[in-house]
Amino acid sequence: MQYTTFGRTGLQLSRLALGTGNFGTGWGYGAETDAARTIFDAYAEAGGNFIDTADVYQFGQSEEIVGDLLQGRREDFVLATKFANGAVPAPNRLVTGNSRKAMVASVEASLKRLKTDRIDLFWVHHPDTATPSEEIVRGLDDLARTGKILYAGLSNFPAWRLAHAATLAELTRAVPIAGAQFEHSLVHRQPEADLFPACRALGIAPVTWSPLGGGVLTGKYRKGETGRKEGFGGRVFQAENSAVRSATVDAVLEVAQEMGASPDQVAIAWAMGHGATPIIGPRTLEQALSNLGAADIVLSAEQFARLDAASAI
Numbered sequence: 001m002q003y004t005t006f007g008r009t010g011l012q013l014s015r016l017a018l019g020t021g022n023f024g025t026g027w028g029y030g031a032e033t034d035a036a037r038t039i040f041d042a043y044a045e046a047g048g049n050f051i052d053t054a055d056v057y058q059f060g061q062s063e064e065i066v067g068d069l070l071q072g073r074r075e076d077f078v079l080a081t082k083f084a085n086g087a088v089p090a091p092n093r094l095v096t097g098n099s100r101k102a103m104v105a106s107v108e109a110s111l112k113r114l115k116t117d118r119i120d121l122f123w124v125h126h127p128d129t130a131t132p133s134e135e136i137v138r139g140l141d142d143l144a145r146t147g148k149i150l151y152a153g154l155s156n157f158p159a160w161r162l163a164h165a166a167t168l169a170e171l172t173r174a175v176p177i178a179g180a181q182f183e184h185s186l187v188h189r190q191p192e193a194d195l196f197p198a199c200r201a202l203g204i205a206p207v208t209w210s211p212l213g214g215g216v217l218t219g220k221y222r223k224g225e226t227g228r229k230e231g232f233g234g235r236v237f238q239a240e241n242s243a244v245r246s247a248t249v250d251a252v253l254e255v256a257q258e259m260g261a262s263p264d265q266v267a268i269a270w271a272m273g274h275g276a277t278p279i280i281g282p283r284t285l286e287q288a289l290s291n292l293g294a295a296d297i298v299l300s301a302e303q304f305a306r307l308d309a310a311s312a313i
Helices: 033-045 057-069 100-114 133-145 159-171 195-202 213-218 243-259 263-272 285-296 301-311
Strands: 003-005 012-014 017-019 050-052 078-083 119-124 149-155 177-183 205-209 277-280
Touching: 017 033, 033 057, 033 285, 057 100, 078 100, 100 119, 100 133, 119 133, 119 177, 133 149, 133 159, 149 159, 159 177, 159 195, 177 195, 195 205, 213 243, 213 263, 243 263, 243 301, 263 277, 263 285, 263 301, 277 285
Parallel strands: 017 050, 017 277, 050 078, 078 119, 119 149, 149 177, 177 205, 205 277
Antiparallel strands: 003 012
């Protein structure tokens, strides 16, 4: 596993992060505890050290499982979690959104589920329609000053709000916005127009989710498999619903065959090629081992260009 410096921090993180949205079955789709443990252990054995979860994942089960798995090896990993949605199916409105109240309540609840005394990287999961950036930045800084969090990041925020918050944090000497998390894959390339340039300009680390487009880039749905297409109610899934997307899947399969690799490894390696840290989210050990193989894949300039051309917006 290769490592990279996380933005303008001193953190040395693995080039692949382990997303744990599939840890638990609270959403009716996911991995039981024993399966989650085998995935976690395989990631750790491969040299991975960046764990990404959220309070809403499996309605709190993901954080609980991750907390158990970290016992005895907490300092071997950077632990990231998110807030904004709550950890129950119908949360109270005062503990959802981006307000300082929701932020504090969420941190305290996540710390208990994760069985730890601090969160290494705390993400605002997505923007709400009310809380100003000033309140978010001040709230994150307060948590950092009390030692509840070490680093702060914004997830699924548009580039202008990312830049605004990062500038506010810099001007007020608050805890910096160290990372930005957003969807990016061969079937979702829009962030290349704004979020990636913003991250480069501001020294913010890009962390990208769904590098497989919800599994569509593996070609498995062409074989009749369901997976993410139906799991999670069809959310966080990019369908093969256009000529461009079909050409993109074709190109991934062709490159994979040329390299003797699996399609998921090619798609993840392409995502890594943008300087981001992709989050893999396997549900089974087989998926985890295959995804982790992407760390050893090196696409040629011609292959990278071919994938770019097939998926161009």
